[in-house]
Amino acid sequence: MKDKKEIVYVWEFPVRFTHWINVLCLLALSVTGLYIGNPYTLAQSSSQYIMGWMRFIHFVAAYAFLMSIIIRIYWFIFGNKYAGLSEWAPFSGKRIGEIADDLRCYLFCCKRTKAHIGHSALGGLSYLLLLAVFFFMVFSGFALYSVNHTGAVWTVLGGWMTNVMYLQTIRLWHHLLMYAIFAFTLIHIYLVLFTESIEETGIFNSIITGDKFIPEKDLE
Amino acid sequence: MNSKSDDPMHIAPELLESLEKKGVSRRDFIKWCTGMAALLALPSSFIPRIAEAVASQKPYLVWLEYQDCAGDTEALLRATKPTVSQIILDIFSVEYHETIMAPSGFAAEKSLEDVVKNQKGKYFAVVEGSIPLKDNGVYCCIGGKSAIDIVREVCGNAAATLAVGTCATHGGIPAAAPNPTGAVGVQEAVPGATVVNLPGCPLNVENLTATIVHYLTLGRLPQTDRLGRPLFAYGKRIHDNCERRGHFDAGQYVQKWGDEGHRQGWCLYEMGCKGPETFHNCPTVKYNEGTSWPVQAGHGCIGCSEPHFWDSMSPFYGRLPNVPGFGVEKTADKIGAGLAAATAAGLAIHAVGRAVSSGKKDKE
Ligand code: HEM
Numbered sequence: 202m203k204d205k206k207e208i209v210y211v212w213e214f215p216v217r218f219t220h221w222i223n224v225l226c227l228l229a230l231s232v233t234g235l236y237i238g239n240p241y242t243l244a245q246s247s248s249q250y251i252m253g254w255m256r257f258i259h260f261v262a263a264y265a266f267l268m269s270i271i272i273r274i275y276w277f278i279f280g281n282k283y284a285g286l287s288e289w290a291p292f293s294g295k296r297i298g299e300i301a302d303d304l305r306c307y308l309f310c311c312k313r314t315k316a317h318i319g320h321s322a323l324g325g326l327s328y329l330l331l332l333a334v335f336f337f338m339v340f341s342g343f344a345l346y347s348v349n350h351t352g353a354v355w356t357v358l359g360g361w362m363t364n365v366m367y368l369q370t371i372r373l374w375h376h377l378l379m380y381a382i383f384a385f386t387l388i389h390i391y392l393v394l395f396t397e398s399i400e401e402t403g404i405f406n407s408i409i410t411g412d413k414f415i416p417e418k419d420l421e
Numbered sequence: 422m423n424s425k426s427d428d429p430m431h432i433a434p435e436l437l438e439s440l441e442k443k444g445v446s447r448r449d450f451i452k453w454c455t456g457m458a459a460l461l462a463l464p465s466s467f468i469p470r471i472a473e474a475v476a477s478q479k480p481y482l483v484w485l486e487y488q489d490c491a492g493d494t495e496a497l498l499r500a501t502k503p504t505v506s507q508i509i510l511d512i513f514s515v516e517y518h519e520t521i522m523a524p525s526g527f528a529a530e531k532s533l534e535d536v537v538k539n540q541k542g543k544y545f546a547v548v549e550g551s552i553p554l555k556d557n558g559v560y561c562c563i564g565g566k567s568a569i570d571i572v573r574e575v576c577g578n579a580a581a582t583l584a585v586g587t588c589a590t591h592g593g594i595p596a597a598a599p600n601p602t603g604a605v606g607v608q609e610a611v612p613g614a615t616v617v618n619l620p621g622c623p624l625n626v627e628n629l630t631a632t633i634v635h636y637l638t639l640g641r642l643p644q645t646d647r648l649g650r651p652l653f654a655y656g657k658r659i660h661d662n663c664e665r666r667g668h669f670d671a672g673q674y675v676q677k678w679g680d681e682g683h684r685q686g687w688c689l690y691e692m693g694c695k696g697p698e699t700f701h702n703c704p705t706v707k708y709n710e711g712t713s714w715p716v717q718a719g720h721g722c723i724g725c726s727e728p729h730f731w732d733s734m735s736p737f738y739g740r741l742p743n744v745p746g747f748g749v750e751k752t753a754d755k756i757g758a759g760l761a762a763a764t765a766a767g768l769a770i771h772a773v774g775r776a777v778s779s780g781k782k783d784k785e
């Protein structure tokens with residue numbers, strides 16, 4: 202017998218919007234970044250501008266990505282309770298206990314006792330770590346960019362990093378952490394499907410419509 | 422009629438005479454002054470001022486060498502035909518230069534002492550090579566004195582110190598990890614001294630001469646960047662002035678030494694060129710009287726004018742540094758791809774485990 206479920210509006214527009222902007226930006230940044238990192242000769246003649254366009258797209262997507270991050274951080278403060286930083290950062294002992302439960306659940310494929318309305322504790326933590334990676338990508342990216350864009354804006358956005366690390370070290374980590382984002386994406390999609398299969402709250406659609414279907418007993 | 426003030430290119434006849442003796446004609450000299458003005462990005466009205474400044478002053482110059490390979494000295498001396506810059510440097514009173522001076526032993530040390538005493542605050546010190554600080558500086562001693570003691574005295578009393586070559590500016594190769602002698606550049610060794618950094622491995626002598634000419638003409642040292650390098654020489658990125666840049670933007674890369682792209686002169690980015698992170702005027706000033714420079718000769722830039730290039734820019738034939746903790750064979754991409762594959766494998770195992778466990782539950 203299925204539980205009776207209620208529709209809850211969980212992900213507000215800015216959350217869904219920035220999610221999909223991030224997807225598009227990361228796709229563009231990764232494709233162009235892979236080419237920038239390992240270019241091969243595609244051009245038939247020197248009058249083409251393939252690397253030029255790759256870098257141009259990379260930089261435009263980079264700015265869009267930065268804006269998306271800023272909007273999402275703004276929504277930490279003004280969004281609903283599922284959008285707040287406390288959903289990500291495990292500030293309370295209870296939250297830390299939940300992380301252990303989540304891990305057990307994922308590792309041993311057991312059923313969750315309770316459907317989540319917002320993020321699960323472990324999920325939230327992973328987004329916090331991802332945000333840190335995003336910050337690093339932005340700072341390191343703009344650090345590379347600041348090499349020939351020497352204004353104050355780029356110094357603040359990343360140029361300061363060149364005082365802390367060698368430029369080549371920055372470049373290496375800018376490159377390596379792209380793969381960390383790939384790994385995150387794989388796990389993220391897999392766990393969405395997995396969670397959907399055990400919780401059946403419609404999380405896959407929720408990032409499009411914002412609605413989740415929560416069993417009445419789990420509504421708190 | 423033909424008085425000094427009427428002729429914008431008036432050059433002291435004595436100077437012309439002495440230059441003439443060394444094979445430099447008036448025409449060569451004016452060409453050289455023009456080149457210096459261009460290198461320093463000064464307007465053409467400065468050309469006669471440069472000629473005048475160089476002709477009328479004879480600064481003392483001492484050249485100190487410490488932990489180095491004498492490559493900068495070689496750069497100064499070893500052109501097939503001496504350049505005008507070298508001859509002009511010659512006109513300066515080079516009082517002390519271990520490799521080329523006539524006196525030796527105590528007499529040599531005395532000439533250095535004399536300059537420091539008699540020309541206090543007026544002479545230039547050129548330093549080549551790094552200064553070891555570890556164990557009280559015992560790793561480099563000359564005439565019973567450690568490099569650090571000599572440098573403190575000589576650079577501390579100079580009008581300006583010109584650190585030439587990356588060893589003298591930032592420690593260079595002797596300072597490469599693990600830096601056994603505690604080698605540092607002049608600025609770090611003598612924080613109080615006025616130091617202009619002219620890195621490069623070796624430096625380009627044109628930039629040394631231009632720095633001195635700037636001082637003689639304008640009465641002050643050229644403006645520098647945050648690493649103490651004159652902006653006229655180190656203000657532009659190699660990548661932005663490189664003649665292969667068109668191929669970079671187009672997307673045409675050398676993939677292997679000697680391949681078709683290499684023969685066509687395509688971009689050396691894939692071969693580890695560090696032009697994108699290196700600031701130097703090599704592409705415009707070039708070496709050996711403007712004959713060529715590494716990238717023109719078909720070899721990527723190794724970033725030799727950046728601090729700690731030996732550690733930070735290597736491997737010279739790879740675009741990215743090696744990943745710390747992994748063997749040299751592992752490139753960042755192999756590790757990244759491995760990470761992604763391991764993730765996918767983990768997920769696959771999880772999916773199988775789940776299928777098995779839910780199968781069990783169905784049976785229950
Ligand atoms: C998180 C998303 C991002 C990914 C996956 C990504 C990926 C990459 C990769 C793989 C490279 C090649 C690195 C190399 O081997 O040299 C690269 C280069 C670069 N990226 Fe990103 N990047 C991202 C975000 C950014 C951002 C936000 C900026 C900010 C401007 C940026 C600016 C740059 C620059 C300037 C380069 C070097 C281009 C060049 O040297 O011509 N990237 N990126």
Ligand code: SF4
Nearest residue numbers: 663666688689694696
């Ligand atoms: S050869 Fe080097 S400096 Fe020249 S365009 Fe290519 S990467 Fe840049």
